[in-house]
Amino acid sequence: MISRQIAGELTATAAEFPVVTIIGPRQAGKTTLARMHFPGHAYANLEAPDARQLAMSDPHAFFSQFPPPVIVDEIQRVPELLSVIQVLADSSRERGQFILTGSHQLRLQEAVSQSLAGRTALLRLLPLSISELETAGIRCTRDEYIHQGFMPRLYDENVDPTRLYRSYCQTYIERDIRQMINIRRLTDFEHFMRLLAGRVGQVLNLHALAGDLGVSSTTLKEWLSVLEASHAVFRLNPYFENFGKRIIKSPKIYFTDVGLASYLLGIESPEQAARDPLIGNLFENMVVIEALKNRLNAGKEPELYFYRDNRGDEVDLLFRRNRQLVPIEIKSAMTFNMEFVKGISRFRKIASNARKGYVVYAGDLTPDLPDARVVRFTEVDTIFKDSAS
Template identity: 55%
Template sequence: MELERNILHELYETAESYPVTTIIGPRQSGKTTLAKAAFPQKPYVNLEAPDQRELALQDPRHFLEKYPDGAIFDEIQRTPELLSYIQTIVDEKEEHGLFILTGSHQLSLQEGISQSLAGRTGMLHLLPLSLSEIKTKVRNFSLEEQLFYGGYPKIYKQNISPQRFYRDYVQTYLERDVKQISHIKDLDQFRRFLQLCASRAGSLLDYTSLSNELGIARSTAKEWLSVLQASFILNTLPPYFENFGKRITKSPKIYFNDVGLLCYLLGIQEPEQIETHPLRGMLFENLVYTELKKLHYNRGKEANFYFYRDSNQIEIDLMYQQGSDLI
């Protein structure tokens, strides 16, 4: 099953405007499939492969000489050393659409891109499938099924049960990604932290409460949450403030980038459970927020979303800022 992505037009526009296009997002959100489908003529290099990574690290200049017309470099955060050499090439050639980079870890890329590719790359965010993308191929999904299945393409393309997919996804994330991007040694405790964050989705972020419940230091809770954010598992929604000197509520809210993963972490085993689940409202709220983010990302726009809560507990769940206007 081929699933056309809504971001495709924006991807072509970005490649026509910059020598480098960087696509970032969670693992298995479809970055590789999108890049290869959009640019089938470009050589594809998987930098997760040990042999390719070793070649790139041993002699970056010689490695890049094999791709005079550019290439797709998948998981570029594994070889950040390449970025300065890519900068040299694109500055010499002065051509657009040369390199397509993908990455699934924000912090590993941020420094290299800001130092080497500032002004040379267009950045695109690709989250899992939106409901509009899913509905082009899947009909008559109930709300509970939409929440339960989530948006990872593999579930739909390979007809895998969500429970099996998310079980393997979390296990791979813990054993591979978390080890690569952090110094976390107690993966079982980190998994419990991930599940605890799931139970707090839609709520104000409280590091003290998280740390007390798990018996870890507050600084550890902050570090672990930054790992989850950097790998696009979850994100925080900031509070809106009326002026730059005064925030009504200082703490952001926690939301997950895929509501299917959230359902799995909450122990939901079938769509019917959601009908009477105590967190049903929160799941729907999370879905609405992520769908609006996808809509903006797929159009190449910043997702300037906020919530509002004042001292009287008057709350607006979601607000969007466009220039000086609030929606």
């Protein structure tokens, strides 16, 4: 079993709060993480009909059968249980008594904010990171990572990526989506996901997508919020503080697992990934999400943005720390080119609070230049270690 970097944060929060809530996409490893770290806790899965029915009909009987300390899986299925957890947590001074997991961010966060405000720590777990895999002795090429993604089952059980993501999409769309919103034609939602996969790393234009799909942009906003709420995609917002009206203010969208994006694009092998016209976009997706994982695994807010203005100046990723900005350019090429640094150099002239940046690419040469340090894509975590100093 591959060790997770968020484990230290889980241990720390369980020692400080009576309740710890772990949210994230399906199959990211939330249950495995909780059960490995708290082997002495009782365990209840609210996906199981009998456990869910008992929790809904008689919460006190439920906690008699599954007394704290307890792990409650998929808590969003019975949000009414949270008010009972509040009472039980308040009646005891014990920490780490309730470990909750959930896959639907909006529904769960609304319920948590009402019932468990100040009583729970909230951790967000995404699929495996490159750093976690390399620590476990697993090393893949750029194209292998892009094709297969980072779901734990791929590495723990050697599951075929295409079969895994096909099953994932069927489960996600046919069950989870139906629970969250009323969609008359699920094929339209599937088509929307495929169109989004073809636009990762691009500034989002819902009006154009609405025209392609024949669905209103208002409906697409709702669908996008569902994808975000279930942690399937991540919205990267532009940074426009102090730059005036010339800045692009629409977000970019990335899939929280690049393997899902590749599946939606019909990529069935690493060789096909290497030849795909969107290899640069998919590589950017992978690196942006690696940065996001690094922040979330440390229990931090992402503080990640991008910069683009109407003159075409752009920085793929900005990391804000202590009012300073770290510009990061992302290139899928395996050969370094000084052109990679130009966007960072221009941005440092525009932004007085911009620090020396980074170029993340797929090659081996890693020079240290005046405006940027060059790192391999497998070393994204070093950016945040350096920025902490």
